[in-house]
Amino acid sequence: MIVHExxxxxxxNRINMLFDFYEKLLTEKQQTFLKYYFHDDYTLGEIAAExxxxxxxxxxxxxxxGAVxxxxxxxxxxxxxxxxxExxxxxxxxxxxxxxxxxxxxTKLQDIARGLREEVHGTT
Known part of the structure; x- marks a missing residue:
């Protein structure tokens, strides 16, 4: 099976977004491996060696x-x-x-959009 880039x-990107939402629900080991692999771009071999x-x-x-x-x-x-x-x-x-x-x-519509965006991103 060929996986396109x-x-x-x-x-x-999807795993990283899901990780942002659900990180705290994962075990420490799951968090660590996902961070190394998806965030830090380590290879499987590098993680295995570590x-x-x-x-x-x-x-x-x-x-x-990922399944979790x-x-x-x-x-x-x-x-x-x-x-x-969004x-x-x-x-x-x-x-x-x-x-x-x-x-x-x-101006009113822009204010509403700005307020909603702050709520969605938690930057109030």
Missing amino acids: SDALAKT FDITRQAVYEHVKRA LESYESKLGLLRKHTAA NWLSKLELLAEQTEPNEELR
Whole structure:
């Protein structure tokens, strides 16, 4: 089976996003292996050497932790909800830009979008 680079990148991005939402629900070992593999871009061999285990064992840990993240997402849907909120915010911001002649409405829409974006990203 050939894995295209864009597919691998998409998978890495998804795992990283899921990790951001569900990191604290993983075991310490799962967190460590995912951080090394997906965040720090270590190879399976490098991780295996670091922990004195086989590459296959590292692969199984990473695979299992990824499955756990996907399981949390299927139950809780935090990434799905976050993505939907981002899409709605983008639409609101675009609408605000299109209300050019009505400066008051444009400002109100931009304020709403800014407030929602702060809530979504927890930067209030």
